[in-house]
Amino acid sequence: MDRTSLEQLLRQGLSLAEIAERFGLHESTVGYWVGKHGLEAVHRERSAARGGLGRRQLEALVEANMTIAQIAEAVERSKATVRYWLTRYGLSTRGGVGRRPAEQVQAAKRAGLATAEMLCPRHGTTEFGLNARGYYRCKRCRSEAVARRRRKMKSILVQEAGGRCCICGYDRNMRALHFHHLEPELKRHSINAKGVAVALEKLRAEARKCVLLCSNCHAEVEDRMVSIPAGAQARSPG
Structure with a gap:
């Protein structure tokens, strides 16, 4: 990462986690380049390495059907960090590969429905739509994701x-x-x-x-x- 870009982002008040999320990097990678360029991270005490995430802690959050974003918020770490430790422990969130569809998803597919009322962990019972890849997705979550992008x-x-x-x-x-x-x-x-x-x-x-x-x-x-x-x-x- 070049010094000019990093310096500009740090001046804007972005943390290492926020910069990492923007460029699809691990937080530690951004920290490495910040140090290499002789820069100082915003809220350095919060951005400094804080050790790994515990397996039991992550297992409990995964069992609670939390998304990676929700886990990241709960443990106050970046999504990249959460993904790293989930992979290391062989864990996956409800959206991970190998998860069986919920009963209501199976029922909606059997009925050939393009939209259906389902339970979203974030928004409660709301309307889901069938996307081009054949998956049902909460319309409100999709709208929020588009707005974030x-x-x-x-x-x-x-x-x-x-x-x-x-x-x-x-x-x-x-x-x-x-x-x-x-x-x-x-x-x-x-x-x-x-x-x-x-x-x-x-x-x-x-x-x-x-x-x-x-x-x-x-x-x-x-x-x-x-x-x-x-x-x-x-x-x-x-």
């Missing part, structure tokens, strides 16, 4: 674009930062709001055509009340 993608793009409005420097709320196309006729995808469901590389290509503006400056640019500074150019994410 959109926020994650936008966070990456915003930071790669400088992290602040190119006119006034506003950087307090990511939701208030918009990507403004310098040449609207070249626009292929929307980066703001629902458009963030597009693949990251396509979004990065689109972001190269844009500058980052806060909502106020964006409105003023659209109404031709202010102009984008001559020095501001669409950035090429590194």
Whole structure:
């Protein structure tokens, strides 16, 4: 991992666990690079190595039908760390390979239902939908997962674009930062709001055509009340 990217993420207040989750790495790997580059982690005392997770502790949480995300929250560790210890102990959560479908899932499949009321450990009894892979999934969980991905993608793009409005420097709320196309006729995808469901590389290509503006400056640019500074150019994410 390069020093510049790590330093930028640490300045934003991200912990080692959060950085690891973003890049799909183990927390200890991020810690290694932070140390190698001579940087200091946020909340270092919390991010420092705290030893392994106990087998009995994990077995109890798995038996409680908790997901990896729920276990990670319960033990205050990253999901990558939880996955590592589950694999080491040969354990798997209810979504793991080899788990038998619940009776209600089997009944829904036999009936050929595209949607069915089932019990979600997170949301209680709610509507599940049959996905393209042939699995039933809680619609609310799926919606929340999509929203999380959109926020994650936008966070990456915003930071790669400088992290602040190119006119006034506003950087307090990511939701208030918009990507403004310098040449609207070249626009292929929307980066703001629902458009963030597009693949990251396509979004990065689109972001190269844009500058980052806060909502106020964006409105003023659209109404031709202010102009984008001559020095501001669409950035090429590194």
